[in-house]
Amino acid sequence: MRILVAARTLAWPLAALLAGCSDESAGTAGTASESSSASTGSSTGSSTGSTSLEPTTTDSGGSDSLTGTTSTTDPSSTTGVEVSTSTTDETTDTTTDTTTTTGTTTGTTGELCVEGIVCDGNVAIVCEGEVPSMEECGHLCVDGVGCIECVSPGPELCDGLDNDCDGVADGPGVCGPGSCSGGGGACFELAIPAPQPLVSGCRQQFPPAQGLPCPIAEPGPVFHVSAANGDDAGDGTTPETAWRTLCHAVDAAPPGSTLRVAEGDYASAEVYVGKELTIKGGFDDAFATWDPDAHPSMFYGRLNLDHNNAVFGGFRMIANPLHADAWSYPHHFVGAGTLVRNYVEIVATSGGDMNTLNLYGIIASACPGGVSVLRCNDIYVRSDAPQTFVVSAVEYGNHALHAGQGVLDANRICQEGGGFATDVVGGYGSCGADPVSLVMRNNVIEKASAGGSAIDFYSCGNDDMALTLTNNTVIGASAAIHGSGDPAVTMRWRLTNNVFLSTSGGQAAVHAGDVGVEITSSEGNLSFGFVDNAILPAPLMSAGDDVSGAATPTSVFVDAANGDFHLKPDGQGAGTGVNVFGLPDHGFVTTDIAQQLRPPQGSWDRGAFAL
Incomplete structure (x- = not known):
């Protein structure tokens, strides 16, 4: 895929042009008027700061198209981004009158705009010291650069990524339902546990002071849920007739709709989402304000997402204390769908088996034909049970084979507890003929306790797994990445711009395995703090x-x-x-963990955060 950066023009009313390039708006994202918004399809709200970023949400609850941040260009860049600085001038007559109107075109006098290119939503305002020109961008507008367009996008695939570069991951009609389990249990309510203050050994703060700034779209008709004021006998269509329990609301809401969930305590034992539905927590009691930090919707049960267009976001998902009632215990499942902008806290204090406890916080294994997306979550998983052996915060395998595509995007994750067989993110391939993949981008992945690895994957099956890691910050106690292979299959790794570090003198930074494993490329990675900082096996291609x-x-x-x-x-x-x-081979990365746009040209920063 090649990217073209261009600045072209549209015919616009002169009053709107001058208003977008006045002294007050120079160097900012401009002031969006209602008329210009109606013409361009951009937001009707005003935008007054070029450093504020408003991601455009996709129908899967993520954000792949972003606007409104400052960037600079580097014409000498060879990264596949082309810049076109030519513009097509439009001639517009002005008079000394305050306003003149002819038909639908309005002219006005005013000061000349300041030279440069600024974005008003997805509209590039190009000024060369005279009356500015405008272009509505088909893909992305970047302050100081202009429109970024895809020159040769690839076909859209069901993989959680924006392959055709239209700003929407997995566009309409690309993915099927992706069902794994095919049904949930009966609705019943748990007793709401007493709050347990979390004390962790992580360097990152859990719970975080503030969640990651990811929006959640609200497709279709909107229904309402309120633990404090709702009644399951209502119809959910208005705040006054809101449903009370989350399980009932999910069952009752029609496919393609959105559930707005008010702050409060929700203790449905299991919430199964096997249809196209967005469940969005974090609203105030009046459903007028969405702020998951200020208006927490507390969910104490287990979640099972089982549809590619199922979205669950804006919640505080608390399982502390947790009795793990099996020797191998998984808590939440994301077999198909998107888990976005949640705080997830899981602390097991006891287990059903007196001898062994294997704890998996989130089983993110995708179904055949499914896409499992974890985006902008804060995830903390620990076991304090004395018989604990395995602890994995996010697992691709076990309890459900990873047989589809996975995306782990812009999450902050920390895992504690367990023995040597522990990891923050781990798993294995499909163990069958299904081609599987996992893209990990812009995550902070922290292994807080001794033993185990931050990331651990091994081979399993016929057509094994492709792993793409781009711009992650990985803190390993013993190892940042550990892997193992099988001579009969190949596990493929692509490592780009990651920071691998140990703060406790870990043994090996990256050792992905000796057989059946290849590191296809390793570029721009930084490794330090380990006894052996090498990246092994030797990459087929290495640079920087x-x-x-x-x-x-x-x-x-x-x-x-x-x-x-x-x-x-x-x-x-x-x-x-x-x-x-x-670039598709590197996971279509355009932003950092805080959703700030990375530069389309020039050098990049390593790790999850961009300067």
């Missing part, structure tokens, strides 16, 4: 990796000891990565 071990947490990060993994401007992570903006 730093495995010297010269970096330290204090030279790379603002405050790693206290969980601030933002980069220092003069550290080894800043400006030392490889620009892979929007």
